[in-house]
Amino acid sequence: MNSAQLSARLAAGPLLLDGGLGSMLIAAGLESGRDPTGWNRERPEAVAAVHRAYAAAGSDLVHSNTFGASPIKLRAAGSDDDCRAVNTLAVSLARAAVPAGVLVAGDVGPTGALLPPVGNATEAELEAAFAEQAAALAAAGADLISIETMYDLREARAAVRAARGTGLAVLASMTFEARRRGFFTIMGDPLGPSLRALADEGADAVGFNCSVTSDVMATMAAPARAAVGCPLIGQPNAGQPRAEADGVVYDASPEAFARDLAAMVAAGLRLVGGCCGTTPEFIRAARAAIDAAGLP
Amino acid sequence: MKDSRLLGQLEQAVLDGDEARAADLARQALESGETPLEIVDRGLVPGIRRAGELWEEGEYFLPELVTSAQALKAAMAVVQPALTAGGGGREAGRVVIGTVEGDIHDIGKTLVATLLAANGFTVSDEGTGVTADRFVARARELDADLVCASALLTTTMTRQADLVAAVRRAGLKARVMVGGAPVTPEWAERIAADGHADNAVAAVSVAQRLVAAKPATGAKRPKRGSR
Numbered sequence: 001m002n003s004a005q006l007s008a009r010l011a012a013g014p015l016l017l018d019g020g021l022g023s024m025l026i027a028a029g030l031e032s033g034r035d036p037t038g039w040n041r042e043r044p045e046a047v048a049a050v051h052r053a054y055a056a057a058g059s060d061l062v063h064s065n066t067f068g069a070s071p072i073k074l075r076a077a078g079s080d081d082d083c084r085a086v087n088t089l090a091v092s093l094a095r096a097a098v099p100a101g102v103l104v105a106g107d108v109g110p111t112g113a114l115l116p117p118v119g120n121a122t123e124a125e126l127e128a129a130f131a132e133q134a135a136a137l138a139a140a141g142a143d144l145i146s147i148e149t150m151y152d153l154r155e156a157r158a159a160v161r162a163a164r165g166t167g168l169a170v171l172a173s174m175t176f177e178a179r180r181r182g183f184f185t186i187m188g189d190p191l192g193p194s195l196r197a198l199a200d201e202g203a204d205a206v207g208f209n210c211s212v213t214s215d216v217m218a219t220m221a222a223p224a225r226a227a228v229g230c231p232l233i234g235q236p237n238a239g240q241p242r243a244e245a246d247g248v249v250y251d252a253s254p255e256a257f258a259r260d261l262a263a264m265v266a267a268g269l270r271l272v273g274g275c276c277g278t279t280p281e282f283i284r285a286a287r288a289a290i291d292a293a294g295l296p
Numbered sequence: 297m298k299d300s301r302l303l304g305q306l307e308q309a310v311l312d313g314d315e316a317r318a319a320d321l322a323r324q325a326l327e328s329g330e331t332p333l334e335i336v337d338r339g340l341v342p343g344i345r346r347a348g349e350l351w352e353e354g355e356y357f358l359p360e361l362v363t364s365a366q367a368l369k370a371a372m373a374v375v376q377p378a379l380t381a382g383g384g385g386r387e388a389g390r391v392v393i394g395t396v397e398g399d400i401h402d403i404g405k406t407l408v409a410t411l412l413a414a415n416g417f418t419v420s421d422e423g424t425g426v427t428a429d430r431f432v433a434r435a436r437e438l439d440a441d442l443v444c445a446s447a448l449l450t451t452t453m454t455r456q457a458d459l460v461a462a463v464r465r466a467g468l469k470a471r472v473m474v475g476g477a478p479v480t481p482e483w484a485e486r487i488a489a490d491g492h493a494d495n496a497v498a499a500v501s502v503a504q505r506l507v508a509a510k511p512a513t514g515a516k517r518p519k520r521g522s523r
Contacts, residue, residue: 026451033398033452076400117313118362118403179354188357241450241478248450248478276450 001103001143003204006169010205010231014265015103016290017235017273018054018062019283023250025050025065035068035077040090047090051097057280058287059273062098063146064090066137067109072121072129076112084136091140105146105171106137108159115154118187123158130162138166146171148235149210149275153189153197160201171271172203173233175210176220183208183220191220192227199230207233210275213240213252214260221267231270236260238277250277258285262293298329303339306371310343311350313363315370322371332379335371340414344368348497362403365410365496372414388416389441389507392434392470394426396455401448404476407496408444415500417442428455428462435463440470441507444499447476457487464488471506475499 001009009015022036028046030036039047051062068074069090071083079086087106094104111129113121134145145163147170150156156174163170176183176191183191191208198206206228208220214236224232239252261272272290274282302325309318325335347364350356356364391412395405402424409421420438422430426445435443443463447453456474463472471490474483484492491506493499 022451031398032454033396033449112400114403117359117366181354184354184357186358188359242480242482248453 001169002167003169006144006204007231010270014269014290015060015271016058016283016287017105017233017271018051018059019274019278019280020238020276021047021050021063021065022067023248023277024053024279035073035079036065037068037074037077037081037086037090038079040065040086040093041081044089044093048093048097051094053280054283055098055102057284059102059283061103061105061143061271061273062094063105063107063148064094064137064142066090066107066133067148070108070111070129070133072111072113072126073109083132084139087133087136088140091137091142095141103143104141105144106134106140106142106168108133108137108145108147108163109149110151110155115152123154126155127158127162130159131165134159134163134166138168142168144169144171144204146173147203148173150174151185151189152187153185153194156194156198157201160198160203164202169204170202171205171207171233172198172201173207173209173235174198176208177211178216183223192223195224195228195232199228203230205231205233205271207235207269207271209233209235210237212236214238214257214264218260218263218267221264221269225268232268233271234261234264234269235273235275237275238279238282241277248277252277254279254282254285257282258289261286262289265290266293299325302328303330303335306335306339307343307346310340310364310367310371311346313347313360313367315363315367318367318371319374322374326375326378332375335375336379336414336416340368340371340375344411344414345497348495352495358403361407365407368414369410372410387418388412388504389418390438391417391419391442391444391503392422392431392438392440393419393444393446394422394431395424395446395448395476396452396459397425397427398455399447399449399452400424401446401476404448404496405444405446408446408475408493408499411496411500412444412503415504417503428459431459432462432466432468435468435470436466440468442473442503443468443470444473444475444503447474447479450478453478453483456483456489460487460489473499473502473506 217236238250306321473491
């Protein structure tokens with residue numbers, strides 16, 4: 001799917017994305033602290049089951065299990081997986097799990113390597129790593145590339161440039177927190193100018209995911225709309241994480257989450273879904289809320 | 297000749313994250329006759345504390361905080377030999393610090409380690425991805441007063457619970473302090489950690505309190521430090 005095709009698809013109606021993948025795999029037994037990428041090989045049926053459940057719940061698009069599958073991240077995690085092989089496998093798994101008509105996005109997360117002054121990585125290194133991953137995702141038949149949870153605008157731009165090289169449509173999403181003067185990444189990149197920079201770099205849709213709850217994310221729609229004209233993406237967490245005896249739980253209900261997602265669509269967002277802690281139940285509720293609102 | 301303006305300038309250099317200037321001012325202050333402790337207490341600590349406050353107020357972000365810590369470290373490198381030569385002046389306590397197994401996040405932990413060292417603690421930084429066994433072995437080896445464990449992910453914070461259990465099981469005297477973005481006072485309480493801090497500046501005072509409140513072995517632990 002290229003830029004024009006994505007644009008036509010979004011003109012027909014909002015896209016409901018999937019929800020949390022890593023948190024679902026942890027619920028299925030992935031050891032806490034382990035990167036989910038290895039499960040494409042070790043537990044393909046568990047990964048496919050999550051994709052299938054999201055499609056059944058009403059997702060129009062699912063993300064491949066490749067958030068941690070850039071060569072830099074794989075190396076840092078001490079993984080045995082080869083970048084090309086694991087990205088290929090993950091896209092095939094997703095494709096086979098969902099019905100025709102549901103899009104498969106090749107998911108790209110941050111490399112974890114930090115740029116100066118916090119770390120010593122270079123933008124060229126990061127871009128090369130993203131190019132390797134994006135090429136593998138595209139060759140495996142991903143419909144588009146979805147870049148998520150970026151916290152440094154320089155790294156996000158490098159990822160967009162690399163993803164553009166595949167010729168596929170590109171979604172680019174960063175993670176912002178509410179600070180006294182507005183929404184910023186931990187590196188201090190402000191919401192509006194960051195989204196504009198990503199759009200200028202050639203992303204077809206830009207937005208935000210993770211870090212905040214759905215009610216807070218709903219308030220990001222207006223400043224984002226004021227900053228850019230391209231389609232907007234929002235994927236909040238399922239409330240705040242809370243540590244319980246057997247692990248981490250999130251405190252939002254699917255109903256409250258769904259109301260906020262419908263409000264985000266009404267406020268002009270075109271691609272909405274869930275991040276950490278959201279489940280097919282949240283997506284099912286969001287599908288119902290968005291459909292009931294009859295949003296164009 | 298002592299020049300008290302130097303310490304104010306040093307504070308500013310730390311706040312500005314100016315590594316070269318901070319090291320240079322620390323050298324000048326030593327030459328002017330300031331004691332190493334005065335330089336730390338009246339120049340370096342106020343500078344990094346102010347940087348921490350600006351972070352909390354949403355004015356500073358990670359790059360500013362990290363460059364301030366780097367400036368602090370550069371000045372500490374100048375002052376450290378004089379501190380050691382003077383008998384150290386004080387030993388606040390021995391600390392083993394690291395990021396828990398499965399977690400490669402370095403920054404918060406390194407900031408805490410830097411600030412603890414600046415405040416007179418002898419710090420052994422074990423890096424990231426540290427197993428509970430490794431924490432316990434190092435704490436035993438160094439006869440540590442405090443074990444500090446950082447976790448940046450909701451998926452790795454559960455390792456802090458394993459660590460508290462391992463330290464208790466090993467019968468070490470060390471108290472356990474936990475921190476990291478997802479870590480709350482409630483979580484610290486739940487896993488029976490001795491203390492928790494929200495940020496690197498707060499971590500120093502919690503560490504000081506925990507070490508001061510050191511109980512006799514087997515004694516009931518005092519109320520744990522919260523933020």
